[in-house]
Amino acid sequence: MALDLTPEQKATGKANFEQAAGDLARAGKMNTMAVGGAPVDPKNPDRRDFLKVGLAAGAVVPVSAAVYYGYQSWKGNKAVKMALIGCGDEGGVLIGDHNPEFNEFVAVCDIRPSNLDRIYAGEPNGPRKGLNKIYGVDNAKKIAKYDTVDALIGDAKKLGIEAVVIATPLNTHDVIAKQCMDAGLHVLCEKLMARTIGKCKSMIQYAKDKGLLLSIGHQRHYSTLYAQALEVVNAGVLGDIKHIRAQWPRNNSFPFTATDAEKAKFAPQYMNDLPFYRDGWCKPILKQDADALTPEKLAAVAFGDVNQYGFKDVKELVRWRLYDKTGGGLMAELGSHQLDASSIILGHVHPLAVSGIGGKFFYGPGRNDRESDDGVFVTYEFPGPTHPKGAKKGKDENDIVIVTYSSFNTNSFEDYGECVMGSRGTMILSKEAEVYLYKEPEPGKANSGGRDTKVTVGTGGKGPAMESTSTWGGGGGAAISKAPGASAWDSAVRGYRTEMEHFAYCLRKWQELGKPVSYEKDADGHLKYADIMPRCHGEVAMADAILALTGNMAMAKKERIVFEEDWFNADKMDAVPETKHAKKA
Numbered sequence: 352m353a354l355d356l357t358p359e360q361k362a363t364g365k366a367n368f369e370q371a372a373g374d375l376a377r378a379g380k381m382n383t384m385a386v387g388g389a390p391v392d393p394k395n396p397d398r399r400d401f402l403k404v405g406l407a408a409g410a411v412v413p414v415s416a417a418v419y420y421g422y423q424s425w426k427g428n429k430a431v432k433m434a435l436i437g438c439g440d441e442g443g444v445l446i447g448d449h450n451p452e453f454n455e456f457v458a459v460c461d462i463r464p465s466n467l468d469r470i471y472a473g474e475p476n477g478p479r480k481g482l483n484k485i486y487g488v489d490n491a492k493k494i495a496k497y498d499t500v501d502a503l504i505g506d507a508k509k510l511g512i513e514a515v516v517i518a519t520p521l522n523t524h525d526v527i528a529k530q531c532m533d534a535g536l537h538v539l540c541e542k543l544m545a546r547t548i549g550k551c552k553s554m555i556q557y558a559k560d561k562g563l564l565l566s567i568g569h570q571r572h573y574s575t576l577y578a579q580a581l582e583v584v585n586a587g588v589l590g591d592i593k594h595i596r597a598q599w600p601r602n603n604s605f606p607f608t609a610t611d612a613e614k615a616k617f618a619p620q621y622m623n624d625l626p627f628y629r630d631g632w633c634k635p636i637l638k639q640d641a642d643a644l645t646p647e648k649l650a651a652v653a654f655g656d657v658n659q660y661g662f663k664d665v666k667e668l669v670r671w672r673l674y675d676k677t678g679g680g681l682m683a684e685l686g687s688h689q690l691d692a693s694s695i696i697l698g699h700v701h702p703l704a705v706s707g708i709g710g711k712f713f714y715g716p717g718r719n720d721r722e723s724d725d726g727v728f729v730t731y732e733f734p735g736p737t738h739p740k741g742a743k744k745g746k747d748e749n750d751i752v753i754v755t756y757s758s759f760n761t762n763s764f765e766d767y768g769e770c771v772m773g774s775r776g777t778m779i780l781s782k783e784a785e786v787y788l789y790k791e792p793e794p795g796k797a798n799s800g801g802r803d804t805k806v807t808v809g810t811g812g813k814g815p816a817m818e819s820t821s822t823w824g825g826g827g828g829a830a831i832s833k834a835p836g837a838s839a840w841d842s843a844v845r846g847y848r849t850e851m852e853h854f855a856y857c858l859r860k861w862q863e864l865g866k867p868v869s870y871e872k873d874a875d876g877h878l879k880y881a882d883i884m885p886r887c888h889g890e891v892a893m894a895d896a897i898l899a900l901t902g903n904m905a906m907a908k909k910e911r912i913v914f915e916e917d918w919f920n921a922d923k924m925d926a927v928p929e930t931k932h933a934k935k936a
C-alpha cells in the first residue's frame with residue numbers, strides 16, 4: 352500500500368499520525384486517547400486504569416479497548432461459556448486471541464478431524480496458539496469435542512453453553528446460526544455474514560424473534576487503530592476526501608511443492624488433484640479428513656436429513672472458497688474487510704453504485720481450477736458528506752467519493768491496506784497495523800507538504816488543520832500504530848479479542864436487564880440499546896455483505912449496479928440485490 356515510501360518516509364508518516372492524534376487529544380478531540388494531568392472524570396473513575404501514574408501534564412496515551420468500547424466495568428462478571436463451531440484457520444486465530452476471563456470455551460465442534468486435532472495442538476508459531484497452550488493440557492482435555500453441530504447442541508444445556516462462535520464456510524453461516532439460535536444460544540458468526548442478502552435478512556429476523564445477540568466478525572469495528580484513524584479523519588485534517596484506494600494483493604503463482612512426509616498425509620484418491628500452485632484457498636486433501644468424510648457420510652451424518660448447507664465431497668469442503676455455491680470469492684473473503692474499513696471512514700454511509708471487472712485471469716483447468724475470480728477491480732461510488740445521501744445530507748449531487756478495490760493473485764509487491772486521499776492530506780492504513788499521515792504541499796510554499804514533511808495539527812482558527820513544522824519533536828501522541836515491520840498481531844490493533852470480550856459484556860448486560868435482547872429503534876432509526884449491542888450487529892454486517900456480493904454481481908454481469916436503499920433495510924425481506932442482479936446459472 353505504502354508504494355515506494357522509504358523507511359524514513361514511513362517513520363515520518365507514522366510519527367505524523369501520532370503527532371496529529373496527540374495534538375487532537377490535547378485539544379479534547381480524541382476519545383481514544385487520554386491526556387495526562389487531566390482531572391479524573393467522577394462519572395468514569397475507571398479512567399484511572401489507563402492514566403498511568405506519573406503521566407506528565409499534556410502527555411498522551413491511548414485508552415484501553417475496554418475503556419473506549421465502554422466495558423471496563425467487567426470485573427466481577429463470570430466468563431461466558433462458549434463453544435467454537437469450525438476449528439479451521441480462523442477458528443484457530445479466534446481461540447488464539449480470546450481472553451478466558453471473558454470467554455471460556457467449554458466445547459469445540461468440527462466435521463474435519465484434522466482441524467479438531469489442530470484446535471487443541473495449535474501451531475508452533477503465529478496466532479493459532481491452541482487450546483492446550485491457553486488452558487493447559489489437562490484443562491484442555493475437559494473441553495468437549497464434537498463432530499456434528501447436532502451433537503454439540505444436544506449437550507449445550509448440560510455443558511452450560513450460553514453462546515457460540517461460528518467460523519465455518521460461508522454457505523453454512525445462516526443454517527448453523529439459526530440452528531444455534533433455535534437452541535437459545537447467542538451467536539458470534541464470522542464474516543461474510545451469509546451467502547445471499549436474503550439469508551442475511553433471515554438471520555437478523557431470527558435474532559430479533561428469539562431475542563438473542565447476533566454479532567458478525569468484521570474485526571475492524573473493534574480495532575483501536577481504526578478507531579484512532581477515524582477520529583483523525585473526522586477531525587477534518589485530510590480536507591475534502593474524494594478517493595479511497597483499497598487493495599489486497601497476493602502472489603499465489605508459485606508452484607505447489609510438498610515434502611515426502613507431507614505427501615504421506617495426503618489422501619491417495621485426491622493425488623491427481625493436488626494444487627498446481629501454492630494457494631491457501633486450494634489446499635491438498637488430507638487422508639485423515641477424506642477417510643472420515645466420504646460423500647455418503649458428509650450427506651448423512653454431518654447434516655442429518657437437512658443437507659441444505661452440505662458439501663458434496665471433502666474437496667468442496669476443504670476448498671470451499673473456490674466455488675460459487677459455498678463461497679463468495681475475493682470480494683467476500685478480502686474485499687469485504689476493506690470495503691468495511693472504507694465505509695467506516697466515510698461515516699457508514701451507503702454506497703450509490705458499483706461497477707467492476709473480475710475474472711479467472713490466471714487459474715483455470717489443471718491450474719488450481721475454480722469458479723471464483725482470481726482477480727478483481729471494483730469501483731464504488733459513495734456519497735460525500737454534502738451529497739443528499741451523505742453524512743451531512745447536503746444538496747450537492749456531485750459530492751461523490753470514489754472507492755476502488757483490487758485484489759489479484761499474481762503480485763504481492765504492495766502491502767494490503769487503504770489509502771485515504773483528501774484535499775489537505777493523505778492517510779495510509781497498512782496491513783491493519785500501521786498508519787501513516789502526510790500533508791498536501793501548498794502551492795508556492797517550499798517544504799510545506801509531501802512524504803518527507805513533518806507536521807503538527809493546529810486546532811485553532813477554522814478547525815483542525817495540518818501544519819508543516821521544522822521544530823517538531825518527533826511523535827507527540829504515542830498512538831497505537833505499530834512501528835513498520837513490528838508484529839501485526841497486537842490484540843488491540845487487530846480487534847479479535849476486543850470483539851469477543853465486548854460480545855461477552857453485552858450478553859451479561861442483557862442478563863442483568865433480565866429481558867430478551869431487543870432490537871427496538873428510536874425515532875431516528877438508531878438502536879435503542881446500542882451501548883449494549885455488538886458494534887457489528889446484523890444490520891451493520893449486512894451492509895458489508897451487500898457491498899461485497901453486489902460487487903460480484905456487477906462483475907459477473909458487467910453492469911453498473913445502482914444500490915437501492917431498501918436492500919439495507921433488514922425488515923424489507925424481499926428487497927435484495929440478488930433477485931434483479933444475480934447471474935442466472
Ligand SMILES: NC(=O)c1ccc[n+]([C@@H]2O[C@H](COP(=O)([O-])OP(=O)(O)OC[C@H]3O[C@@H](n4cnc5c(N)ncnc54)[C@H](O)[C@@H]3O)[C@@H](O)[C@H]2O)c1
Nearest residue numbers: 437438439440441442461462463466518519521541542543
Ligand atoms: N475475520 C477475519 O479476518 C477472517 C479471516 C479468515 C477467515 N474468516 C472467516 O472465517 C470463516 C472460516 O474460514 P476459515 O479460513 O477458518 O476456513 P477453514 O476451511 O480453514 O475452516 C472452516 C472449518 O469449518 C468446518 N466446518 C464446515 N462445515 C461444518 C459444519 N457443518 N459443522 C462443523 N464444522 C464445519 C470445516 O471442517 C473447517 O474445519 C469464513 O467465514 C471466513 O470468511 C474471517
